[in-house]
Amino acid sequence: MNKKTTSGKPPRQTVRRRSRTATTAAGGKGREGKTTGRRRTPERRSPRPEKGAVRGGAERAGRGGKPSGSTWRKPASGRPRPERIAREDALERVARSSVGPGGYLHASDIPAHRLGRQLRKALYQVANSLDDSESQNLAARLKYAATTVTAALAAGFGEGSFRAGIARSLECRGALYAIQDHLEQLLDVELLAAEQRQELSRQVDEVIKAVNEYLGVLVRERQRIDMQS
Numbered sequence: 001m002n003k004k005t006t007s008g009k010p011p012r013q014t015v016r017r018r019s020r021t022a023t024t025a026a027g028g029k030g031r032e033g034k035t036t037g038r039r040r041t042p043e044r045r046s047p048r049p050e051k052g053a054v055r056g057g058a059e060r061a062g063r064g065g066k067p068s069g070s071t072w073r074k075p076a077s078g079r080p081r082p083e084r085i086a087r088e089d090a091l092e093r094v095a096r097s098s099v100g101p102g103g104y105l106h107a108s109d110i111p112a113h114r115l116g117r118q119l120r121k122a123l124y125q126v127a128n129s130l131d132d133s134e135s136q137n138l139a140a141r142l143k144y145a146a147t148t149v150t151a152a153l154a155a156g157f158g159e160g161s162f163r164a165g166i167a168r169s170l171e172c173r174g175a176l177y178a179i180q181d182h183l184e185q186l187l188d189v190e191l192l193a194a195e196q197r198q199e200l201s202r203q204v205d206e207v208i209k210a211v212n213e214y215l216g217v218l219v220r221e222r223q224r225i226d227m228q229s
Contacts, residue, residue, distance in 0.1 A: 102165070102217045107157040112172070112210035113150055119203045120146040123179065126200070130191060138191070142182050148175035149207065153214075162222040166215060173211045176204050 104110050108117075123146040127139040149172050156168025183200055186192035 102157075102214060102221065104157070107154040110153055110157065110210075110214055112169075112207060112214050113153045115203070115207045115210050116149040116153065116172070119179075119200075119207055120150055122200060122203065126186075126192065126196075130186075134191070138182060138186060142179065145175045145179045145182065148172065149179075153211075162218055165218050169211055169215050169218070173208060176208050176211070179204055 102110065107113055123142050127142040127146075130139045152168040152172040152175065156165040156171075159165070159168075180201060183192065183197050183204075187194065187197045
């Protein structure tokens with residue numbers, strides 16, 4: 001039985017002191033006051049790899065692994081990549097092929113050229129029916145504009161480049177609008193009936209619409225080639 005003290009309080013229990021060996025192993029201080037255990041230091045973050053470099057390539061090599069290189073390589077996809085060619089080479093290839101710009105074999109296959117020939121025939125009939133006083137004015141202008149409609153399309157098709165095809169098509173469209181103005185003038189000077197003028201104007205509008213569609217074909221084909229170059 002524990003003996004009670006004179007003050008009436010229970011006796012103080014003794015605490016076993018840890019040995020110096022345990023204190024030293026836990027990172028405490030030795031006899032000389034120096035820390036003998038290994039102190040944990042905050043981990044340093046590895047520097048961010050450069051853009052395009054493979055992360056962890058050198059570390060894997062030091063551990064016995066194989067480095068994958070210093071540049072990032074995109075994994076090969078299952079789909080074959082389209083052939084990439086320069087724009088000049090692509091345009092030259094189209095120009096030398098048997099098929100011209102727009103995918104037509106001959107200039108006469110272009111719908112705008114076919115409609116333009118029909119319009120040219122009708123305009124020549126009107127020009128030849130005019131008085132001799134207009135032979136050097138409206139008659140000559142009608143024939144020149146009607147010839148430009150088909151000749152410009154054929155010239156742009158024959159040159160083979162998209163730039164020439166677009167430029168000549170715009171020239172053809174400008175001649176068509178000039179024809180519209182000539183028809184208005186013939187109506188104003190009472191050299192052309194209103195019904196005939198209306199029919200010719202309708203044919204001109206059809207050719208303009210066909211030329212715009214041909215321009216759209218040329219622009220889309222050039223954009224497709226630019227994406228591959």
